[in-house]
Amino acid sequence: MESWKSHVRAELFHRDCRQRDPFSGLFDKVSRLEEMLDFHIKLWQGSSKENGSSKCPDKGGTLYLRVNEVEFLNQQLKQKISDLTSNIYLKEAELQYCHSQVARYRTEAVLLAQGASCLKSDLEEYEYQLECQSKELTALRLEHNTLREELAATKLQKEQLLDRWLEEKKEEAERINKHNATQERWQRLTGRLKKRYRGRSRPTPCAANSSSDIKPTEPKI
Amino acid sequence: MANEFPQNREGTANSRHANLTSSLDLSTSLDHSVRTRIFKIIVIGDSNVGKTCLTFRFTGGAFPCKTEATIGVDFREKAVEIEGEKIKVQVWDTAGQERFRKSMVEHYYRNVHAVVFVYDVTKMASFQNLKTWIQECNGHGVSSSVPRVLVGNKCDLVDQIQVPSNTALKFADSHNMLLFETSAKDPKESQNVDSIFMCLACRLKAQKSLIYRDVEREDGKVRLTHQPDPKSNCLC
Incomplete structure (x- = not known):
């Protein structure tokens, strides 16, 4: 190559x-x-149509061409400037809109930041509360265990007391039964004594009218 | 309650008069206490049928506002006068709950003079369980001559009655018992509650001759076993 x-x-x-x-x-x-x-x-x-009346002073029309070119470029530039100006207006409007959006978002961001700060402080507070409650729960669990143990002890004590009470009731029932039996025996004896006394006191009817039937048996008791 | 014997048995040794007076007092109080007969009546039935209230109504004349389950047994006593004779009606308010009575049952039935079976007219189960209570009573050697009555309590709860009167009456007849339907709570029924125990006391008093006959039979046994000295005057 x-x-x-x-x-x-x-x-x-x-x-x-x-x-x-x-x-x-x-x-x-x-x-x-x-x-x-x-x-x-x-x-x-255009120039060939108007060939008869020559507008361009120069031979060959170079200058004419140059002037027209410059005019054309000028027009183009004017158009471009106009386009750019309108574009600038548009961009300015866009920019304003963007500024307003920025302001809005900034406000929103401030609000959100405030909210976030509030939430953060709330979170911290909740964390603190959680910690406190956790400690409280631990304390309550301990207390619960203690109370449960106490309850078990009290239940046991109650059962023991109940047993003692039942035992005492049993003794009392036994005592009353004995007392009842003794009372009945006394009644039987009284009856017999009465019978005997009546048998003895038959010859002296005055004695039978005494107020207490049991009197003659006094020394025996 | 059990110890009703006079405490002061001692007299001054030097004073015959005082001795005689104390002996006279002793004899009078002895006579008084000995002559007052005691009728032991037990009240049995399911728990929460109103045994405590019933006995409290009879002995205290009122309805207790608040009662708790009877533990073992509660003793209540009321002195009544029947045909001029003073009688102590000793009511044994027994526990209805098995755990509070299991160790005491034999004490309930020892030398019992009458039995009151109580059921709750608003609870059919308490009526149906009467058979078990009667079986228990018979199982502890309670003689058929021991008077028994059937009491349907809580009659004031008219809307909740589950045990019809005729059913209860048939049951009472079949077991040779008197039937009382009453309410320990209703003050109007207090006469009826009293009449339950008074009726039993009257029947027991009427059985006196029969009891004495049994007692004389027992006396024979005592003489044989103890062989008391014929010269001795001590009757104890």
């Missing part, structure tokens, strides 16, 4: 590496040149 070709290839390769869009400059250039060509053709057609 010829050296200039390799040089061009290398240069093109470097340019492609430098430019993101490798052919964008070329296309722009081509489109500008096409535009200029169209303009020149229009201008040429």
Whole structure:
């Protein structure tokens, strides 16, 4: 391969590496040149129609072409400026909108930050409460265990007391039963004594009218 | 309650008069205490049928506001006069709950003079359990001559009655018992409550001759076993 070709290839390769869009400059250039060509053709057609009365003072019309080109470029630039101005207005409006949005978001962010701060403080408070409650729970569990043990002890004591009470009731019942039996025996004896006394006191009827039937038995008791 | 014997048995040794007076007092009080017969009546039935209230109504004349389960037995006594004779009605208010009575049952039935079976007219189960109570009573050697009455308590709860009167009456007839339907709570029924125990006391008093006959039979046994000295005047 010829050296200039390799040089061009290398240069093109470097340019492609430098430019993101490798052919964008070329296309722009081509489109500008096409535009200029169209303009020149229009201008040429216009000048050929008015061939009789020559407007351009220069030979060959180079100056004329240059002036028209400058005018065309001027118009283009005016259009561009107008576009850019409207674009600037648009961008300004956009910017204002963005500012308002920023302000709104800032307010929102402030509010959210305040909320977050509140939530954080709440969280801290809840954490503290949780800790307190956890400690309380531990204390209550301990107390519960103690109370349960006490309850068990009290239940045992109650059972023991109940047993003692029952035992005492049993003894009392036994005592009363004995007392009842003794009472009945006494009654039997009284009856017998009465019988005996009546038997003895039959010859002296006055004695039988005494107030207490048991009197003669006194010494025996 | 059990110890009603006079405590002051001693007299001054030097004073015959005082001795005689104390002996006379002793004899009078002895005579008084000995002559007052005691009728032991037990009240049995399911727990919470109103045994305590019934006995309290008879002995205290009122309805207790609050009662708790009877433990073992509660003793109540009321002195009554029947045909001029003073009688102590000794009411044994027994526990209805098995755990509070199991160790005491034999004491309930020892030398018992009458038995009152109580059921709750608003609880059919308490009526149905009467058979068990009668079986227990018979199982402890309570003689058929011992008067028994059937008492249906809580009659004031008219809307809740579950045990019809005729059913209870049939049951009482089949077991040769008198039936009383009453309410320990209702003050109007207090006469009825009194009449339950008074009726039993009257029947027991009427059985006096029979009891004495048994007693004389027992006396014969005592003489044989103890062989008292014929010369001795001590009757104890």
